Amino acid sequence: MNTKILLVILIIMVGTIAILIFDDAKDSLSNKIPETNTSSGISLSTSPDPLQLGKATFMIDVKDKNGKPVDNASVSFDLNMTAMNMGTQKGNAVSQGNGRYSAVGNMSMRGPWRVSTKVSMPDGSIVNKDFTVNVP
């Protein structure tokens, strides 16, 4: 065997080991930061989209772990800017059917806002999920 082939084999081995180590590191990183709510799905959409200054409607869709819409949940939300305290707007989102709950907020300033939702599921479990939305 000449040294060129040995070198190529060595490079492939080192590369494979590097990829394995990287994958491992990625896995342990994602294990360290567990998603708080993997079992149930809460998603947020807004109207208008993109948001504008003024009144906005937030639609919160709640699904169970099987992906089925959950109608008999109780959904409350907090709305405030992420970078400053604009006074928290609190309220309960109203069921619209088909797992959708809606709430109205007042976007009084451009920039990033945090929508914190708290969903009390029919089985008594509570799921929290925060979203960041932007008023461009």
Ligand SMILES: [Cu+2]
């Ligand atoms: Cu502000």
